[in-house]
Amino acid sequence: MSSTSLGNGTAPNSPLPLDSRTFLVLHASVTGTAVDVAERIGRRARREGWAVTVKSVTEFNQAELLEHGLIVFVLPTTGNGHTPPQFVPLWTALLHPGLPPDFLEDLRYAVFGLGDSSYGKYNWVGKKLSRRLDSLGAHAVVERGEGDDQNEWGVESTFPGWLDQLMASIDPLFPPEAGFTSHALDTVPPPRIRLEKVGSTSAANGHTEQAPLLWTEDASWAKLVRNERVTAEDWYQDVREVELELEGVQDSERTRLYAAGDVLEIRPQNSKEDVDRFLASTRWTEIADEPFLISPTSSDQPLPPHLPTPFRTTIRYLLTNELDIASVPRLSFFEWLAYFSEGDMQEKLREFCSPAGQDDLIDYTLRPRRTINEVLYEFRSANIPPEYIFDLLPLIRPRGFSISSSPASHQGKVDLLVAIVKYKTILSVPRKGLTTSWLASLSPGSRVPVRFDKSGLLRLPPGDPPLIMVGPGTGVAPFRALMEERIRCGAKENLLFFGCRSVSKDFYFKAYWDALEEKGDLTLSVAPSRDQEDKVYVQDRIPEYGAQIWDYLNRGGYFYVCGSSTNMPKAVKKAMLGVFQREGGMADAQEAERYWDRMEREGRLVEETWG
Ligand SMILES: Cc1cc2nc3c(=O)[nH]c(=O)nc-3n(C[C@H](O)[C@H](O)[C@H](O)COP(=O)(O)OP(=O)(O)OC[C@H]3O[C@@H](n4cnc5c(N)ncnc54)[C@H](O)[C@@H]3O)c2cc1C
Ligand SMILES: Cc1cc2nc3c(=O)[nH]c(=O)nc-3n(C[C@H](O)[C@H](O)[C@H](O)COP(=O)(O)O)c2cc1C
Structure with a gap:
């Protein structure tokens, strides 16, 4: 649990009382952790006499922001510091510049963010949300909680303690009726x-006949x-x-x-x-x-x-x-x-x-x-x-x-x-x-x-600028789609780094890439990791094309990375920072990092990776 310079999520000194012992838990999830955490908050609170609704942001009407006294948000950070897709509409609405600073002054809130501290933008979404809610006048009832996949027990390292704090801090906001005792843990x-x-029975032969x-x-x-x-x-x-x-x-x-x-x-x-x-x-x-x-x-x-x-x-x-x-x-x-x-x-x-x-x-x-x-x-x-x-x-x-x-x-x-x-x-x-x-x-x-x-965020770059694609394994899939479009538009400056284990075994869309290369529409660099004694990966090929990469980027080129999130994105970034320093004459790694960040802010750098 922490509060950082990005959003305080800090509990107020004198919390606003609630009108009823009720609250809403909102979640957005990609792989299911946020749903489970949200349901657990709901179960615990019900045991303590709260009426709690737990739902996905997809079922949440933005007008409800002004109807609830207390909302607990459970949100992961996905992609590379991105908000989960379902949360984008609500997040966009919250960012509306016309909202006054007291817009959410009647709302109390808590945020439990889910993340992985091995990513550069650790728990970015929870932090950004806390900061925005604070700036709209909402009141945090408890310090923001953070679950970290890198912790020994994952979310269990911090969530139970945070939940205790949440329950203790909201209890006085609308105390239970006199004589209420919370249900014992072992009461189902x-x-x-x-x-x-x-x-009567609607299905025969053990098969459901109901259409999905x-x-x-x-x-x-x-x-x-x-x-x-x-x-x-x-x-x-x-x-x-x-x-x-x-x-x-x-x-x-x-x-x-x-x-x-x-x-x-x-x-x-x-x-x-x-x-x-x-x-x-x-x-x-x-x-x-x-x-x-x-x-x-x-x-x-x-x-x-x-x-x-x-x-x-x-x-x-x-x-x-x-x-x-x-x-x-x-x-x-x-x-x-x-x-x-x-x-x-x-x-x-x-x-x-x-x-x-x-x-x-x-x-x-x-x-x-x-x-x-x-x-x-x-x-x-x-x-x-x-x-x-x-x-x-x-x-x-x-x-x-x-x-x-x-x-x-x-x-x-x-x-x-x-x-x-x-x-x-x-x-x-x-x-x-x-x-x-x-x-x-x-x-x-x-x-x-x-x-x-x-x-x-993986889109056809507007105006057909040069495009550099890094897509090992099935990460190459969206690049076939983008290339089909680019070829139709006549965009000829394309550089693809593809990685596989063996050219004869798992080289996806080989005939298509070969044909493009022959016509001069593509520069293709293949890293078949197991075809020779020393393993070679896409990141090892990148320095060989340093001059071309730098030329492309200098002329407004785009850089897309797609595929496994395990080690590849970090290794590719390291190789690219090396190219920036060598080819772009950057003094040190910090300057190269700043260039990388700038490309990302400009939408010219997109990483779409999965675990
Ligand atoms: C934006 C995006 C685009 C994607 N594009 C593609 C694509 O084009 N092609 C493609 O094939 N996949 C793609 N994926 C990945 C794909 O969605 C996942 O592989 C998905 O989990 C497969 O679904 P499943 O139900 O078969 O596997 P699941 O039942 O969901 O099981 C997958 C899980 O098993 C575990 N796992 C897998 N391998 C191992 C291992 N070796 N050791 C230990 N645990 C392991 C991991 O936890 C993994 O999350 C993409 C993912 C995203 C988010
Ligand atoms: C492809 C991928 C990208 C991720 N990106 C980030 C990230 O940029 N920052 C972060 O803090 N956590 C990141 N995470 C970790 C998730 O936030 C964490 O696993 C979370 O528990 C997922 O919640 P969910 O199961 O509800 O989707 C990422 C996880 C995956 C699989």
């Missing part, structure tokens, strides 16, 4: 949903056209070119569906085997295909907005299409499981949830990447009432893939370059990515729920 909270049995629902208003259905492996058959990694065609789109609209640089989100399904295994562990198999009417037990905790209320469905439908049983469970999963376990099992689960048990929890879950389904199997003696299904399990979240086609060159079809996630840990069964293994299993003609994410 009420379930989020009510399940009412209706009619789209998860958001701007999602749509696409038909899988092509699903082809592009890496050599004897190669360890299965990478696919996937082609999709949106359903129900008129031909005249196709080329306007998306732009080069956009990302396609895909929301996967759980496999029948995984669902059956889950049902067996919970002993819900017999009721899995019975139709139920699902409704929320409290207006504070509505059903996810894309589900109708009440929702007629089956448990199998929910497990197949809506709820995540394949991810690594978070601490709150163990809290719920403990409520429904007994004896040694319960003791073990409670220990996992305690500060003393964090090392064990990480060894048991994060390190081996054990899934919810696997944990549940090991703790299958738990008696979980099906009403708790929405408490126990997070929603399946969509995953993003860079679009590798330009709409004009592909008649609005969408191409992706997808690495099928599969890796080993100490567990004997290989780990698999949910979305990519589901995609790999689909045949042409299958329907895929998708959404265009247009919030990224």
